Structure formats: C-alpha cells, structure tokens
Amino acid sequence: MDKVKVMDEEWDYLIVLDACRYDYFEKVWRDYLQGNLEKRITVGSSTPEWRSKSFTGNYDDVIYISSNPYVNSLLPVKGFSAKDHFCRIYDVWQDGWDKEKQTVLPETVTCRAIDIIKNHPDKRAIIHYMQPHEPYLGEAVRDLVWHNPEPLAKRILSKTDEGQPRAPFTDKVVRILADVFYKMGLRGHLSLWRVRKFLKMPPMSHMDAVRRKYGKEGLRQAYKENLEIALKHVAELVKTLSGRIVVTADHGEVLGEGGCYCHWDGASDKYLLEVPWLIIDKGDRAAGPTDKISGEEQQKVEPEVPAVEEVEEETKREIREKLRTLGYID
DSSP: OOBOOGGGSOOSEEEEEETOOHHHHHHHGGGTOOSEEEEEEOSOSSHHHHHHHHOOSOEEEEEEEESSTTSOSSSOBTTBOGGGTEEEEEEHHHHTOBTTTTBOOHHHHHHHHHHHHHTOTTSEEEEEEEEESSSOOSGGGTTOOOOOOOOHHHHTTOBOTTSOBOOTHHHHHHHHHHHHHHHTTOOSSHHHHHHHHHTTOOOSSHHHHHHHHHHHHHHHHHHHHHHHHHHHHHHHHHHTOOEEEEEEESOOOEESGGGOEEOOTTOOOHHHHEEEEEEEEESSOOOOOOOOOOHHHHHHHSOOOOOHHHHHHHHHHHHHHHHHHTTSOO
16 A cells, blocks of 8 residues: 555645544544545654655645644754745644643634634645644543653652652663663663653653553543544534545554554554545535634734744744653653
C-alpha cells in the first residue's frame, strides 16, 4: 500500500486527528459520521515527521487551523517553518489552550474552525485536532490527579513521590538511559517509564500516569474515549461544511503492543503507520461572500501577530512547554 501524500489528494477540508490509529477509528466512527472509510499508510510516525514530509511546497490556497504547536505561525520548530507553506496559520494551540485540561479541547477547535472557515470561502482548510492524543479527557481517568513534571533545571531540588529528597543524578541517569535505548533501537517508553518508577520519579507524561494507575487496558479505554470525544465535535464541524471532506490522522499510537507505548520518528509499526482516510462527499463546496465579523469576534478570529523579535524567546518557551505538557519532549 502506497503512503498517502495528503497534498496530492482531492479535498476541500482535511480534518486531522492527532495520533489516531486506524483500528480504533474503524470501531467507532459510524456512531458519529457517514462516509467511505479507507485504510491508508501515513508518511510519518510522529507529527514532525508527517508534517515535514507532507508539506514540502507552498500552498497559497490552504489555511491551517492548528491545535498542535508543531505547526505554528510564529517560529520554526525542528527545522519546519509552517508560515512558509500555507496562506495563513491560526494558532489555536496558543489562544485556545485550556489551562485546566492542559490541551486544546476539541470543542474549541470546532468553534474556531467554523468562524475561520466562514471568512475564507475561497480557501481549502486543514483543521488539526489534538485528540485522541494525550492528555485524556474522558470518564476512564476522571479520578486521576497528575501534574506535569517541572523541567530538569527546576527538578534538581524537588522530592520523590514519597516525599524524599531526590538527588540530581536520577535525572541524569534517566537521560543517559533514554539515549542508550534510542541508539539501541528500543523505541517506545515502557523501559524508560519503568526506570523512572524504580527511581521513584513522577510519571513522564499523562499517558505514563494513566498506565501506572489504570494499567494497559485502562489506558486503551482512555484513548478510545478521547477519540469518541473528538469525533463528537468533528461531527458538529462537518455539519457546517460542504464539498469534499476527509477525516484522517497524522500518525497512530502504540498502546502497549510489544511492550511499547506512544509514538516516535521513523517507525515501521503498523499501529503508528495505519491511519483512517474517511471521505465525506457533500457535493460542491458552497462559496459565498466573506462574512463580516467585527469587535471581539474579529479580534479572536484574526489576532494581530507581534513582531518576531519581540516575542521569539517567550514564544520558544511557550511552544516547548506546551509540547512537553502534551507528552512530546521532556
């Protein structure tokens, strides 16, 4: 099966579910959407890899509504400057961030997308939802209390889960082991998570916290609920659209298969590469005059972007912190 190159495909609206694997999508999508589902192979097993391989040209007919900081209008991340590739990028990851849930909620993406698309009737749109990627929002983890660990520099004098002082060498040990595991080709986080637990360190991510408390099956249920929550709000967006709509994913997720978890670059695992490609054909796209939006709504939909030199360092910190909160980096 050939790898899908999204910009070579026909669509008016491309809806991207972050870390959505095909088999889970196949089980639940009919409860929310109608269309023709195909299985496709993604070009990348992580968001940066998918992003960099998918968008190699300049697409002045496409706007990108992004809940993932890896695609942003402000700064390059891992060598990819998204503003060089699209007509416009809307940074929902920045102004739509939910501080309590530590992510961008799918209802926020849907609400913003509806407003933004109204103002670009002549453009195609990519709408990137954060779910089913962690953190998990459903009932399966309602009793979980988890706090994102502080960055390394702030953790040196912190305490363990049991209240005992933790020496700085534990962080160094984990980083060394992570590098060793990577070079040995041992991808997925279980080995590293076990080391952290043995050293009485807090969970590495929300996914790690869910696995520790609820086990592998509890994590899988949390992932399924996250997907269903997202699809509920995707369905609300689809109701407002016309034309050819595709619902897909940037990559999948490993949920304990082979003793591995999460996702990583350059993988060959089918759970990371097999993604849905749901085609929803709603006839010709309706194109009309741009809706006039003023006042508060205009400010929300089309915020002013400060000069890069004024925000670069602050933005770098914000992007890094949000990526780390989402489980991407430590």
